[in-house]
Amino acid sequence: MAGGITDTGELYSPYVGLVYMFNLIVGTGALTMPKAFATAGWLVSLVLLMFLGFMSYMTTTFVVEAMAAANAQLRWKRMEKRKEDDEDEDSSSGVSDSDVLLQDGYERAETRPILSVQRRGSPNIFEITERVEMGQMASMFFNKVGVNLFYFCIIIYLYGDLAIYAAAVPVSLMQVTCSATDNHSCSVGDGTKYNDTDKCWGPIRRIDAYRLYLAAFTLLLGPFTFFNVQKTKYLQIMTSLMRWIAFILMIILALIRISRGQAEGHPSVAQLSGIRNLFGVCVYSFMCQHSLPSLITPISKKRHVNKLVLLDYVLILAFYSLLSFTAIYCFRNDTLMDMYTLNFTNCEIINIAFIRYFLGLFPVFTISTNFPIIAVTLRNNWKTLFHREGGTYPWVVDRIVFPAITLIPPVLVAFCTHDLESLVGITGAYAGNGIQYLIPAFLAYCSRKDTQLVFGSGTVNKHLSPFRHTFWIVFVLIWGFSCFMFVTANIVLSESKL
Numbered sequence: 001m002a003g004g005i006t007d008t009g010e011l012y013s014p015y016v017g018l019v020y021m022f023n024l025i026v027g028t029g030a031l032t033m034p035k036a037f038a039t040a041g042w043l044v045s046l047v048l049l050m051f052l053g054f055m056s057y058m059t060t061t062f063v064v065e066a067m068a069a070a071n072a073q074l075r076w077k078r079m080e081k082r083k084e085d086d087e088d089e090d091s092s093s094g095v096s097d098s099d100v101l102l103q104d105g106y107e108r109a110e111t112r113p114i115l116s117v118q119r120r121g122s123p124n125i126f127e128i129t130e131r132v133e134m135g136q137m138a139s140m141f142f143n144k145v146g147v148n149l150f151y152f153c154i155i156i157y158l159y160g161d162l163a164i165y166a167a168a169v170p171v172s173l174m175q176v177t178c179s180a181t182d183n184h185s186c187s188v189g190d191g192t193k194y195n196d197t198d199k200c201w202g203p204i205r206r207i208d209a210y211r212l213y214l215a216a217f218t219l220l221l222g223p224f225t226f227f228n229v230q231k232t233k234y235l236q237i238m239t240s241l242m243r244w245i246a247f248i249l250m251i252i253l254a255l256i257r258i259s260r261g262q263a264e265g266h267p268s269v270a271q272l273s274g275i276r277n278l279f280g281v282c283v284y285s286f287m288c289q290h291s292l293p294s295l296i297t298p299i300s301k302k303r304h305v306n307k308l309v310l311l312d313y314v315l316i317l318a319f320y321s322l323l324s325f326t327a328i329y330c331f332r333n334d335t336l337m338d339m340y341t342l343n344f345t346n347c348e349i350i351n352i353a354f355i356r357y358f359l360g361l362f363p364v365f366t367i368s369t370n371f372p373i374i375a376v377t378l379r380n381n382w383k384t385l386f387h388r389e390g391g392t393y394p395w396v397v398d399r400i401v402f403p404a405i406t407l408i409p410p411v412l413v414a415f416c417t418h419d420l421e422s423l424v425g426i427t428g429a430y431a432g433n434g435i436q437y438l439i440p441a442f443l444a445y446c447s448r449k450d451t452q453l454v455f456g457s458g459t460v461n462k463h464l465s466p467f468r469h470t471f472w473i474v475f476v477l478i479w480g481f482s483c484f485m486f487v488t489a490n491i492v493l494s495e496s497k498l
Contacts, residue, residue, distance in 0.1 A: 160427025
């Protein structure tokens with residue numbers, strides 16, 4: 001994420017790539033979607049979900065196109081450098097002019113600018129074989145102001161991510177353990193409304209328990225911010241398996257309850273007041289653009305990559321709809337929890353204690369494994385933002401200051417609020433809006449201009465987005481800036497009513 005070219009990694013088939021992308025997109029945001037559906041109304045939610053899914057797919061194709069353009073430019077620069085090196089060798093050697101002319105037919109064929117290759121119609125110049133992260137693409141296609149704005153946007157998004165993670169784990173622990181120790185041991189999801197000042201254990205209030213868990217979470221996982229950590233293959237497999245077991249269990253349990261006539265939900269058709277949070281949750285739940293280089297580059301055959309991505313989005317739309325509709329018809333609006341898994345810790349929903357605790361504590365396991373990775377990613381982005389060519393950081397700045405400014409702000413936000421729906425909504429509506437809409441649109445526009453400038457106006461990028469007309473870029477930009485204004489106005493109006 002910090003903006004450099006890294007190893008592509010082991011290649012995998014297009015269908016494995018499809019599964020990886022599905023797993024990446026369907027994450028923590030999906031757990032807050034049922035509550036957002038209930039507060040905005042089922043019809044408005046469905047329409048907005050489909051529209052934002054379409055917009056996210058469009059900008060995904062923009063990023064893939066920019067990746068191909070970046071690969072082409074890297075090849076061109078390397079071939080230009082080889083050409084200059086060869087010319088220097090020719091001029092410094094004692095060979096005759098005739099020898100140079102004889103070599104021209106052999107060596108220059110390999111070292112001519114890519115323009116001459118492209119004019120013969122070779123599509124391989126745009127093959128995506130090197131992993132070029134979004135930070136690197138921003139450095140290639142944007143000016144200095146654009147690069148700084150990119151890093152500002154990605155840093156704010158990662159801060160929001162960490163704040164959501166830092167709040168979700170203590171909330172889940174508080175809800176499960178406080179309910180397990182009071183007189184309502186199965187009542188987390190039974191509609192009982194708890195206040196933060198209610199008792200948890202003896203004199204300890206629920207808000208105190210939450211903050212104790214937050215402190216423990218910070219002490220246990222915070223130190224990883226000061227070191228380098230990497231997600232192992234087996235850890236990824238384990239968390240993906242747990243996620244799928246949890247999601248499938250929730251859908252099946254809700255369907256069983258509905259089929260038995262025990263459904264309590266009566267969702268409204270539309271509630272405009274809930275659109276702001278729904279928008280942020282949907283944007284957050286479709287977020288994958290910042291990780292596309294890691295997912296797309298290792299795919300062995302990329303000829304139909306846009307069609308595979310489209311299939312992924314269709315499947316994800318169906319999955320989100322199934323999860324949310326079963327939730328809003330199974331549970332009353334006022335009983336749906338911010339973290340949907342907590343609705344299944346009620347004995348009336350499931351009388352098997354192991355499943356209740358597995359679903360209640362599910363966010364604890366999966367989020368705890370992701371928190372150090374996101375934190376290190378954010379720390380590295382801070383380092384990249386302030387890095388200057390040839391410069392190095394003092395030990396204190398490198399090992400203490402950067403990790404501290406990474407860890408402290410999200411923990412403070414989580415200390416002040418554990419309203420997950422609002423945290424997800426604001427993160428998605430602002431920073432997520434920039435990463436998912438504005439940055440991909442600008443990348444597509446600038447990469448197209450650079451491609452025409454370097455390779456000629458007749459050049460065709462083999463991974464050109466299906467939305468190749470400039471109208472679509474303008475449409476995405478107008479939509480993105482409109483969303484900024486809409487969400488801000490909605491927040492201001494909501495606060496003024498209070």
